[in-house]
Amino acid sequence: MINSLLSLGERALMNAQVGISVTGDNIANIDTAGYARRTVGYATSYSVSIGGGLSVGTGAEVEEVRRNYNTLLESNYLSANSETSAWAAMAEALYNVEKLFGQTNDYGVATALDTFMDSLAALEGSSDDNSEAVRQELLSYAETLVDSLSMLDSSLDDALNTLEKDAAESVDQANSLMKEIAALNASITSHPDSLELQDQRATAIRELSSLVDVQVLSDGSSVTVLTAGGQTLVEGDYAYELSWENPQVETDLSASSSFDGALYFNGASSDELLVEVTSNGPADGSASAATFRVSLDGGDTWLTDEDGAVMQFTAGGYEDKVEVAGVEIWFGQSGDSGAPTTTNLAAGDTFDVMPKSGLYWHATTGGKVNITPLQGEGTNNRLSGGELAGIVMARDEGLLAYQEELDALARELIWEVNYQHSQGAGLEHYTGASGSYEVDDETIPLAESSLPYADHLQAGGLAFAFYDKDTGEALGVEALDFSSITPGTANFDPEVHSLQDVADAINASYPGQLQADIQDGQLQLTAASGVEFEFAGDSSGLLAAVGLNTFFTGSNASDMAVDPRVAADTDRINAATVDGAGEVASGDSSNAVALAAMADKEVRLDSVHSGTSQSLSSHLHALTGKVGADTDAAARNYTQSNALAAELDARQQEVAGVNMDEELTNLMRYQQAYQAASTLIQTTNELFDTLMSLKS
Template identity: 40%
Template sequence: MSSLSSLLSIGRSALSTSQAALQVTGNNIANVDTEGYSKQTLITKDGSYVSGSAGQLGSGVVAQEVVRSHDQFIEAQYLQRGTARDRFQTLYAGLSSMQNLVNESNSKGVNASLSNLFGDWGDLTGNTDSAATRQTMLDDTNTLLGLYRSMSSSIEQLRSQADQAIAADVETVNQLAKDIADLNKQINSTQVDGQNIPNGLYDARDKKIRELSALVDVNVIDNGRGNLTVNTNAGQTIVDGMVSYEFKYEQGKTVRQLSSDSITAGSDVQAYYEGSDTSEYTLRVKTSGGLGGVGGATFEASLDGGKTWLTNDDGTVATFQADGDTGKVKVGDLDVWFGSTTDPTDATGTLEEGDTFTLVPKKALYWYTTAGTPVNVTPQQYGDGTDNPSRLTGGSLTGTFLFRDEELGSYQKTLDAMAKSLVWEVNRIHSQGAGLTPFTEVQGSYSVNDSTAALSSAGAGLAFGDRLEAGSFMMYVYDADGKLATDAATGEPIQAAIQVDTGDLAHDSLDDIVASINTAFSPTYLTASVVNGRLSIASATGSSFRFGDDSSGALAALGVNTLLTGSTAGDVAVNSVVASDTNKVCVGHVGADGLLASGDNTTAKALAALEDKDISFYVTGQAPVSQTLGEYYSGLVGKIGSDTANASYQASYQSTLAAQLDAAQLSASGVNLDEELTNMIKFQHSYQAAAKLISTADQLMETVLGLKN
């Protein structure tokens, strides 16, 4: 029923609603520069109606709720583009640092040092006795090897920095997950549908999700209120309502997936390894059998989860089998063997075709389920460069992992391959040469783990054991006058070819070589022994010795009469024997007659020619490459430049797309001051009109009351 009190009530509701609208507008204006703030709007509806003589009459306006402007569809697209942007920006930042390490624009790079070194050997071909030229060669060699060590150390520093960044980011991810779960809880306890929406909590949650997406890829499923789920694109749950899940950055775990036959038999076999690598190793049993030796199981190996398999030099898939003596086999950079789940030395089990083992010889990222089961989510790329979709694929955490494992790992392996081939090729030539003075004693620079194991086996552990061939090396003994010694009874020269045969059990170990040397020369002329796993030879009083042709490579593999030591870019150095005595620099070569001709430059010529010689470089998981040392290093520099340019392009491209989506979201949720000022004027006039309505109702009430008087 129409009444003056109804008119006052309508004015009051209009006044209150206009005041609320002004407050919302004022809050928008105050937060115009607040990051993550979404524009808010007061939703109103007309009040209830009553029937009067004139029909249905309204009772005023009701301020129902305050809602925020936010486009979930655009936000979902932004999260995908933003996480890709942060991945490539992180990757580009790391690659830029790496690119600075291989800057060849000046005259003091690796290729320049290589040219200087081989130039020095060229100088020695014409001046074989010059101590100054020999010292210059050693100095330039140290300069080159110093560059290798410096680059390797810098890569290790970058890897260490990446590890620290990963650890910090994982802590942040876990904290953000807890924060989002807590916000979900607060939203559920605060929100009253249709009446009270905690817009500030929603904004805070969206901001946290954006921060999370900057670290890992996310997929948001919003079921309303606090019932929000955040997954990775691969499906690992980070937040489920009020529950958060944890990531851990820890040492990699070995996981086995047994075939049905092994499961039926209750197999207890587990894979083990020694060494470290930036790649993961997947081992798949090809033929069933014991854990090693004749009739033992064979298996294949993959570095990309089984997408591609390691191959032999001819392109066929490589098969591996544990050695019968040591139970181990060299697979890439790891020594692998099998035992039981409780005892790594228990070799009594059997492997069945299809049994698969995944080795993770590095610190990796694991997602833990509610049951506490770890799932490996460390970013991984297949051999064709695509991402493993079951792992993390976005965010700065992914970028850091890819930089550490895929990029730095690849560059380090390439640099190591170059250093290893340089050492082998130089030592292979130098070990067969002769210096100005013979040896009275010598000790190899490379040691074996087991002197009874075949030199080419994993049990011996020689860095260059895989490059040995069946053959022999020559040794010559000289008297006190430096002349080739002869047997007093027969007049025959004291020399011998020491057999090395990797396929002959009587001549394949270091103990066998020692026995062969002693049989040929001990005790009258010299004695061989094993000292700390190294070949040691000492001559008798008044005798000395030299080395000659070596068709087996044993001298180079054992580090005897060599110029260089080490086998990686981080440990290459000049042999201390040569560094302390330039007379031990091998320029000449002992002839078949056991004599060294004055001025002979055979070894120096061979080493100088190495600059233009195509040699082989081996990187696990890649086909062998045959190039010169300079070409191979230029290829590394070119790849780093190409990878950096590609990361830069992707970072720029993804940044542009993310910026466009962010702008689209801002157009929907951002505060527009012109719009808010217009609204403020509108609501001000509404407030004034409501006040006028109340004033008019008051005047009418006074008129009615005046009628009584």
């Protein structure tokens, strides 16, 4: 019995020592990030029989050193942390963009546009005495507007490049963390009692959740980490891989398809295009060609026409490409985009067109899956949280969409000004003029050409006025006649007439007065010796489409510029118009009146993301307001999700965090237990000494 008491005391002493050691470890790590509080778990030791049916206990044993951690709370926290990180990334990116759109009374694109419109109104009221000053002021404000749009577009490009770089770096960080978690899985499997390794793994998983949305499954020692969409990131000691890749097309052919070609595209867009073939046939643009439909939300909905019917597009080669959401699509042979396909498309063939960089998950089989965040109900397999999702959302729903709106506004601004400007006349006549827009093929109808404003053309008439160069006498006004090109049809028809037809019609209509040629795809006009000319009205938009007698060049915010002829000579600003007799009256401002009226003209922007008709200034102010609203919404969502994540983390810290008061209390308790165990051993020794003395 004496030996049993000594053994009991020794065990109690050791148990207290373990408790003191674990408590000391907790106190030492009170400020260590990722450290989970340890507690000692004790279990009653075996009992021994002392006879007569009686037994006595032998004390307690240390069963385990427990790591205090609530896995359910952690799962909720990881989800909230991913959402918080996404909104944080988006809010930061949009905040920087909002500053680019910032407006003052003297600065900003909206201010520049309003001032330009005001200067057009000033041109309307100018007299011969102050005409030059007003024209110079208009030119100055036009150049300021061009510079403002260009600078904003360039700044958006810089911001986009920064986001792309941030995304690539985040992918590298995610891959590194996935490898770290896999290595920790292997180490923990070999050393299941290592609480330090478990802390490191939990910290790495938290860091990963800041980059991508994650869910964690545990089988005891090892964990499996997946995205919320179901892609496995870590499984045991194996780490999968993510990649940030350039624009591309993913092809998924139906089982019955024999198509061996490829889909090609040109252009950039904030949208991802899912192309689904709806009828069998060749991709040659013919009446029997295959047709396809397009979705911008992963197949949840399909693009429809004005009547609500799903739009069907004809599959064709490079010459028959179609434009959808700002992206040109055509089919060609694999490896040769210009060669026609030799096999047919089949209904059910799909092509995922990514006209932007995207995020991909790589499977063990060598294939890859597009997990770039995408709006729509049918996109549950896409990334939805974490910094990477926030970066992509800021890019696609923010910067790219804003840039598309800005380009659409610049495009329509150029067209509206050019169309009206081309109707008028300046203070001097032309002896020659060159178009600023070019075509790739001068023989195809202009409606199908590469002209930036081919879609704005319509059937109509165009007239020229001619003058004696020496005397200035009007020689008359004559309409351009296309009957020599298409018998019985005098007016221009963009569905029929090519740029070559236009040149030929001019040469046939005005022999000995005006010569038309085509150089590098641009229409060139040269007056005969001793003759000058003016454009005397154009209801077709042909002049504005080819860039003759226009105020601006370009077709978007990045390439917009004041026409070099206007910039070099303000007399070329068309405030007047040619009357029926071919005269340009001194002081006439009839075209200036029409130009000034554009300030209030309702314009519908040609953009996937815009469907309203309002003035150009209202469009720009609405875009500026949208940027501010998006930034505010991202900031509010961040605040809300961050509050939830902080609350969940605080609740986890109640379980896993070290509380100094609690640890000091435990330390006192273990100290008392240690002292009691020492007293037990001392008492047992005294009993043993007494017993030995009795024997002597």
